[in-house]
Amino acid sequence: MTILLYDLVGSDMTRPFSPHCWKVAMALAHKGLEYRTVPTRFLDVATVEGGISKTVPVIRDGDHVVADSFAIALYLEHAYPDRPSLFAGAGGEAHARFVERWSQLTIHPYIGAAALTALHAMQDEANAAYFRGSREQRFGKTLEEVTAGRDAGLASFRASLEPLRSMLAYQPFVGGDGPLFADYIVFGALQWARIAMPYRLLDDADPVAAWFGHCLALHGGLAARVAAAA
Amino acid sequence: MTILLYDLVGSDMTRPFSPHCWKVAMALAHKGLEYRTVPTRFLDVATVEGGISKTVPVIRDGDHVVADSFAIALYLEHAYPDRPSLFAGAGGEAHARFVERWSQLTIHPYIGAAALTALHAMQDEANAAYFRGSREQRFGKTLEEVTAGRDAGLASFRASLEPLRSMLAYQPFVGGDGPLFADYIVFGALQWARIAMPYRLLDDADPVAAWFGHCLALHGGLAARVAAAA
Numbered sequence: 263m264t265i266l267l268y269d270l271v272g273s274d275m276t277r278p279f280s281p282h283c284w285k286v287a288m289a290l291a292h293k294g295l296e297y298r299t300v301p302t303r304f305l306d307v308a309t310v311e312g313g314i315s316k317t318v319p320v321i322r323d324g325d326h327v328v329a330d331s332f333a334i335a336l337y338l339e340h341a342y343p344d345r346p347s348l349f350a351g352a353g354g355e356a357h358a359r360f361v362e363r364w365s366q367l368t369i370h371p372y373i374g375a376a377a378l379t380a381l382h383a384m385q386d387e388a389n390a391a392y393f394r395g396s397r398e399q400r401f402g403k404t405l406e407e408v409t410a411g412r413d414a415g416l417a418s419f420r421a422s423l424e425p426l427r428s429m430l431a432y433q434p435f436v437g438g439d440g441p442l443f444a445d446y447i448v449f450g451a452l453q454w455a456r457i458a459m460p461y462r463l464l465d466d467a468d469p470v471a472a473w474f475g476h477c478l479a480l481h482g483g484l485a486a487r488v489a490a491a492a
Numbered sequence: 493m494t495i496l497l498y499d500l501v502g503s504d505m506t507r508p509f510s511p512h513c514w515k516v517a518m519a520l521a522h523k524g525l526e527y528r529t530v531p532t533r534f535l536d537v538a539t540v541e542g543g544i545s546k547t548v549p550v551i552r553d554g555d556h557v558v559a560d561s562f563a564i565a566l567y568l569e570h571a572y573p574d575r576p577s578l579f580a581g582a583g584g585e586a587h588a589r590f591v592e593r594w595s596q597l598t599i600h601p602y603i604g605a606a607a608l609t610a611l612h613a614m615q616d617e618a619n620a621a622y623f624r625g626s627r628e629q630r631f632g633k634t635l636e637e638v639t640a641g642r643d644a645g646l647a648s649f650r651a652s653l654e655p656l657r658s659m660l661a662y663q664p665f666v667g668g669d670g671p672l673f674a675d676y677i678v679f680g681a682l683q684w685a686r687i688a689m690p691y692r693l694l695d696d697a698d699p700v701a702a703w704f705g706h707c708l709a710l711h712g713g714l715a716a717r718v719a720a721a722a
Contacts, residue, residue, distance in 0.1 A: 351581015356668030358583070360591060363662075364655040425594040432593075438586030 265290060266322040268310045269299040272384030277488055279384065279457045281370070281450035282331040284485065286319040288446040289335045291481035293345040297321075304389045331450075332362055335443045348443040361436060361444040364425070369451040372419040373463070376412040378405045380459035380491065412461070419463075423470050430469040434476070441480060449477040453485055460491045495520060496552040498540045499529040502614030507718055509614065509687045511600070511680035512561040514715065516549040518676040519565045521711035523575040527551075534619045561680075562592055565673045578673040591666060591674040594655070599681040602649040603693070606642040608635045610689035610721065642691070649693075653700050660699040664706070671710060679707040683715055690721045 267287060270280035278284070278299065290297045302310060302318050310320050315329035321337075328337045336355065339348045349355040382393050382405050394405060401408050426448065429436065436444040452474050455463050464471040478486040497517060500510035508514070508529065520527045532540060532548055540550050545559035551567075558567045566585065569578045579585040612623050612635050624635060631638050656678065659666065666674040682704050685693050694701040708716040 347583070349581075350583030350586070351579075352668060353577070353580030353584015353672055353674075354582070354587055356580070356584070356663060356672070357587030357591060357666060357674055359662050360655060360659045360666055360674070361587060363658040364594065367654050367658060424597050425590060428593040428597060429590045432589050433586060436587060436590055438582060442583055442586070444583075444587055444590070 263324050265295055265297040267297050267299045268302045268307075268318045268320045270307075270318050271301040271303060272381075272389065273386040274384070275301040277384070277457055279381065279454055280318065281373075281454035282317070283319045284450040284453045285331040285443070285446045286321065286334050287484065288449060288477075288481065289331075289338055289348055289443055290321075291484050292348060292441070292443075292446070293338055293342050295338070295342065295345065304385070304392055331447075332359070335446075339443075350437065350442055354437075354442060354444070358442070358444045358447065362447050365448050365451055368422050369419075369448065372415055372422070373451055373455045375401075375408045376415070376419075376461065376463075377409075377455055377458040379409040380461075384458065416463075420465070420468070423464075423468075426473075427468065427470050430473055434473070441477065445473075445477060449474065449485070453478075456490045457488055458491055493554050495525055495527040497527050497529045498532045498537075498548045498550040500537075500548050501531040501533060502611075502619065503616040504614070505531040507614070507687055509611065509684055510548060511603075511684035512547070513549045514680040514683045515561040515673070515676045516551065516564050517714065518679060518707075518711065519561075519568055519578055519673055520551075521714050522578060522671070522673075522676070523568055523572050525568070525572065525575065534615070534622055561677075562589070565676075569673075580667065580672055584667075584672060584674070588672070588674045588677065592677050595678050595681055598652050599649075599678065602645055602652070603681055603685045605631075605638045606645070606649075606691065606693075607639075607685055607688040609639040610691075614688065646693075650695070650698070653694075653698075656703075657698065657700050660703055664703070671707065675703075675707060679704065679715070683708075686720045687718055688721055 267290065269278040269283045271278050307316065307318055310318060311322060311327045314320060314327055319331055319334060320327065320329045321334050323341065328334045335348050349358055378397060382390055385393050398404055433439065435441045436448065497520065499508040499513045501508050537546065537548055540548060541552060541557050544550060544557055549561055549564060550557065550559045551564050553571065558564045565578050579588055608627060612620055615623050628634055663669065665671045666678065682693065
């Protein structure tokens, strides 16, 4: 049965942008599972599957409804054990949680701020108003004030990627010789930036940029099909 | 056959302090392998097993001589597959490299600087002179100048542990329900600090401190047997 992925979009339904939804799209493709996305705007999330979650991604797989990207990856891993593994064992599952926490606490705060006005501009009127209200309350600043720190924070952001960059001298993917869910965790964050804003987040010569390019090419170029913001 | 672990010590042979040697001691204990340490001072490293490595740890296991803590852990994992796993699968091996790079680039620089004068004080005269010369060349400052930044950097160091701290809200060890080599990677760094200097690196209420305490208790309290610096 085709899996449904409730996937966050703005006014353009063909440009899903959520980092967490991209993790799941890549995980579904990695497993070779047939799926269909249900384009979902911020204000639609409350109605997804009867309001099961405050956020997307949410998937429906037959009778199973699962929210949260990491929980979804674990669900897929165990529901489809004969498909290519997302974790390559129990150690991979456990360590991927560390990668997830690192990505969330290191990469997301910078990109979330740097792309804030661009993400706002992607929404239709009602969703833009919701986004501005909720984010300005969270940050205690206007969206424009938050994004204004983008250039000043760039060098420090690039430096914060050093553990990943250094790891790439040992192996081509976080997953080793090939990608695993931990790669998609970090990929999702950079894909969020790529789709939201035309901003040179990474230096072209950065090994992280090369790794990101390899991820864009995976699964028939699934993630490259959505063009970078221009 | 008993494995030999060349283990870095200062003037007191009962206080091995190297973070990388502690990773290996914990890995050997985790595997339940019999081993004997060969106390090794900085100036002895060049003579270890015919000068096979510029650093310790080095192990000899019968005819196999292996240098580098990560390489040793991989060697032990594959040479003793029937013993408790250090990685719990190929995903764990790959992701542990990310944890290792994170620990090396996030935790080691601060502790290496904060403990620098204390590590110097642990050496005998000849090794102290070597240590001062090599480290002052590396840092371009006196040992005392490097360590002087300890208090100023403490809050930022504690903040840098946030990915680990946050992960501990999901699971008790980097390895999941129980420790794996990735735990010993981070443990080794904090044990280095614990043995070198009486300095409150972590707040008592920090979940990282609780996790560190659990690691100290592992394997019959192997790592707790060396008292904290006083």
